[in-house]
Each structure stands twice: as C-alpha cells, then as structure tokens.
C-alpha cells in the first residue's frame with residue numbers, strides 16, 4: 001500500500017542555513033509517528049512543507065499521492081499549528097462551526113466534537129475568555145472534523161493538564177484506529193513512550209533516527225538499570241558482591257548492557273531471600289533522545 | 303467556493319458587529335455629516351439650490367477623506383492579523399481556496415462600509431430634509447453619492463487587503479495603511495497643485511494635470527458626484543480643476559472600478575505567495 005505521506009530527500013534552506021536537510025520519511029495509514037528534536041531542529045518546518053504551507057528547496061513530498069497543499073491533499077488533512085490564537089470575539093462554537101463549514105461538514109457535528117474535547121460548558125463563551133488549555137482543546141476539536149486521513153499536530157499537548165493529555169492520546173489512538181496517519185511533534189518525551197508506533201528524531205535539520213522505540217534502544221546500546229531492594233541493611237555487602245552502586249541503605253543499582261540483562265538477573269536471584277524486590281528499568285525515551293541528539297551519535301541507525 | 307466565502311464573511315461580520323465596528327462606522331459618518339450639514343454650508347436659498355443638494359455636495363468632500371480612511375481601517379488587519387495570530391496558516395490548510403478567503407473577507411468589509419455610508423449619510427440627509435423642508439430633489443443626488451462613495455471605499459478596501467496580505471504583522475500593515483491614506487488622499491492633490499503653480503499655465507496644467515488628478519479615485523469620485531450638481535454650486539481648489547474636465551460619467555466610475563480590480567488582484571497574488 002502507498003504511504004499516506006512520502007517525504008523524499010527533502011531540504012529546506014533559509015538563506016545559508018538548512019532548516020531541514022535531506023530528510024526522507026514515510027508515514028503509513030493508521031500509523032502514529034512522533035517527531036522529536038531540540039528547538040530549531042526543523043520540526044515545524046518539515047510539518048509546514050507536508051501541509052504545503054511552504055515549498056521544499058529540494059526533494060519531493062506526496063500526500064496521499066497528491067502534491068502537498070493541493071485541493072485533494074487539503075481535503076483529507078488536518079493540522080494543529082504550534083501557536084494558534086483564534087479570534088477572541090467569536091465563541092468556541094462559532095469558530096468550530098466556521099471550520100466545519102469550510103470542511104463541508106454538517107453543523108450538527110460541532111456540538112458533539114466540543115463535548116468530546118470537554119469544552120461543552122464553555123462553547124458559548126467567547127474564545128477571549130478561554131484558558132490556554134481550552135484554546136488548545138478547540139484546536140484539537142478542529143483536527144477531528146470530518147475524519148481526516150492525515151493529522152499533523154505541532155506540539156499538540158502543550159498547555160494541557162494531565163487528564164486532558166490522557167483524553168488527547170485516546171483521541172489520537174481512535175483516529176489512528178480509523179486509519180488516519182498521525183504525525184505529532186513534541187517535547188513531552190515521557191508521555192510519548194507508549195503511545196507512538198515510531199519515533200523520528202531531527203537534529204539540525206537532519207533525520208538522525210527513525211524507528212520503533214525498542215529498535216532505537218537496541219541500536220543505541222544504552223544500558224539497562226536493575227534496581228535491587230535489599231533486606232536487613234546488607235546493601236553494602238550486596239553492592240560489592242554484585243559490583244553495583246549502593247543507592248541507600250536498602251537498594252543497589254546495577255547497570256548492564258541490554259544483552260546481559262538476563263544473566264545479571266540470575267546473579268541477583270541467586271542471593272535468595274536477601275533480595276526484597278527487583279525493578280528492571282530499560283532506557284527511557286529521554287535516554288534514547290539524549291543519545292541521538294548528541295552530535296557524535298549521528299546517523300547510527302537507518 | 304461560494305459556500306466558503308459566505309462562511310468566512312459571516313464570521314467576519316460577527317466579529318465586526320461584536321467589536322462595535324458597524325456602530326462606530328455609522329456613528330462616525332452621521333456625526334461628521336451632520337456637523338458639515340449644519341456648520342459648513344451656506345444658507346439655503348442664496349444660491350438657488352435646496353439645502354439637501356448643498357449638503358450632499360459638501361458630503362462629497364467629506365467622503366474623499368473619511369471613506370478611504372474607514373475602508374483602510376476596516377481592511378488593514380484582515381490578513382496581517384491572522385498571520386500574526388497564526389490562524390492564517392491553519393486556514394490555508396483548509397480546502398477553501400485563497401481566492402475564497404479573500405472574497406469572504408472583502409465581502410464582509412464591503413457590507414460594513416456600505417451600511418456605514420448608506421445609513422450615515424441617509425440619516426444626515428433625512429435630518430437636513432426634515433429640518434429644512436424644501437424640495438426633495440437632492441435625494442437622487444444623495445443616492446448617487448452613496449453608491450459612488452461605496453465604490454470609492456471598495457477600492458480602498460481592496461488596497462487595504464493588498465497591504466494586509468503583504469504584511470506579516472498588523473503593525474506593519476497599519477503603518478502602511480496610514481502612509482497610503484496620507485499619500486493618496488491628502489498629499490496627492492496638494493502635490494499636483496504645487497506642480498500646477500510651478501508650471502504656471504503651461505501644457506502640464508492644461509493636458510496632463512486633469513488626467514493625473516482623475517487617476518486618483520478620490521478625485522474621480524469627486525468629479526462623478528459634482529457632475530450631477532448644478533453648476534451654480536461653487537467648487538474650489540482641486541474640485542474646480544476636476545470640474546473643468548468634460549468627461550462622460552462612465553470615466554470616473556471606470557477609474558474607481560479599476561482600483562478595485564487591480565488591488566484585489568494584487569491582494570490575491572500576495573496571498574497566493576504567502577507562506578505559513
């Protein structure tokens with residue numbers, strides 16, 4: 001099957017700097033991809049090119065087989081910009097109604113959508129009175145209009161409280177479940193971990209990593225941490241026996257390569273009743289991100 | 303396309319109504335109109351024309367300044383404001399074409415301007431007529447003034463849209479709008495008259511000057527309205543110069559219409575070039 005979005009050796013130059021530099025990336029229907037990278041890495045620029053808001057200096061992008069920004073592409077794509085402020089004199093309901101009409105959607109869907117993003121109570125209040133999170137929810141509501149086939153979200157969870165983030169990811173997984181390709185950029189690493197299919201990391205315009213989190217972890221060869229809780233204050237003893245680091249009176253931390261994990265676990269279990277508990281902590285997305293964002297590790301995976 | 307434009311126009315009208323724009327524009331027109339009608343013009347009867355006709359011809363001078371100003375104030379923020387807020391790129395990703403966006407905003411602004419002109423001057427004329435009684439001959443002239451002032455405003459709305467679409471910030475668009483108003487409305491005639499004085503009755507004064515004057519829609523408008531006024535109403539300054547020109551009525555109308563078309567085309571071109 002053709003990918004929903006095909007990005008082929010795309011470069012965008014602003015004067016001397018390449019905001020996006022030779023990026024190739026495919027996004028399949030039903031897939032959720034997180035686009036990560038430090039400030040100024042080129043995430044928003046890449047997103048704007050996918051939407052046809054700015055043209056690549058080089059390379060080619062296809063959205064459902066059409067050029068970005070073409071009528072066909074716009075018909076099936078939804079976008080949440082990084083910083084959008086809607087008109088403060090309109091009410092949430094009026095603003096969403098305007099968007100629904102522009103998308104050719106029935107007005108009846110508006111109320112339902114506002115309820116879904118928990119804006120039902122405020123929908124007849126002016127947007128000028130909304131909090132930042134409420135405005136963000138309104139932005140999300142317009143993404144859901146008319147079952148998009150592609151959703152491009154630039155830092156969608158900024159300003160949302162924890163429960164609203166939960167709600168947001170639920171909506172994203174519903175969208176993806178219905179076959180929508182979702183691309184979201186974010187700096188909120190911990191919350192992305194279990195919620196995206198693939199992770200792409202941009203650094204200075206270059207794609208330095210793009211794969212499933214588990215594959216990125218393996219390729220990066222980042223260590224696994226074993227946190228062992230010890231009974232009876234024998235932490236020092238155990239630490240020296242296992243070659244770990246004493247964290248406090250009751251716990252020892254062991255660091256090992258992913259492939260030695262099972263062997264180390266066996267070492268620990270051999271201690272028998274001295275061990276109260278074991279936690280295996282794989283490298284977090286944050287560790288992976290830090291690894292790929294560091295200059296010397298560029299391009300270690302495909 | 304029409305559906306999208308209407309959608310945009312409805313939203314714009316709601317915003318303008320909530321921001322008191324409609325009321326302000328009508329009030330402004332009425333206020334200035336009444337001041338001019340009762341403070342500015344010569345007493346009726348002395349010149350053999352009715353009060354209403356006199357009022358309308360002085361309203362024409364008011365229009366030259368006020369209508370372009372209101373039109374620019376209505377339009378300068380249209381796209382620059384959305385660009386600044388970040389909602390313009392979002393609109394660009396919707397299926398509506400950029401032409402439809404432009405048409406929607408422009409239509410809404412035109413409606414507001416037309417309301418201001420028709421209501422403001424309608425109220426003024428009504429008051430003058432009811433106070434003064436007299437003949438109602440002036441009403442045909444009033445209508446001529448109203449629709450041609452709307453056409454004049456339409457040209458400046460298009461100009462404002464072009465400025466707005468070319469600016470990324472409202473601040474830039476606002477300063478451009480003020481500069482354009484000063485240049486096209488205030489300085490243009492003064493500059494030309496200066497040239498006439500320097501030329502001292504040469505060929506410039508006779509053959510080039512009147513046409514240069516007419517190329518400006520504000521002067522075209524003045525000519526169009528005054529053509530219909532009895533010649534006994536005295537004209538002064540550029541007014542007199544314009545009256546010298548013996549052109550058919552469609553010429554000034556065509557000039558005003560050309561401004562609408564040219565600047566809408568420029569606005570559309572900028573909008574199509576605009577990046578998110």
Ligand SMILES: Nc1ncnc2c1ncn2[C@@H]1O[C@H](COP(=O)(O)OP(=O)(O)OP(=O)(O)O)[C@@H](O)[C@H]1O
Pocket residue numbers: 014017018019037038039040041042043044045046082
């Ligand atoms: N219109 C523009 N003109 C000039 N330079 C630009 C423009 N847009 C982006 N850039 C530059 O391109 C680079 C990438 O910017 P971009 O906004 O894509 O970063 P980002 O990854 O989205 O960052 P953030 O996480 O802060 O949102 C930056 O160096 C920025 O200065």
Ligand SMILES: [Mg+2]
Pocket residue numbers: 043044045082154
């Ligand atoms: Mg960004």
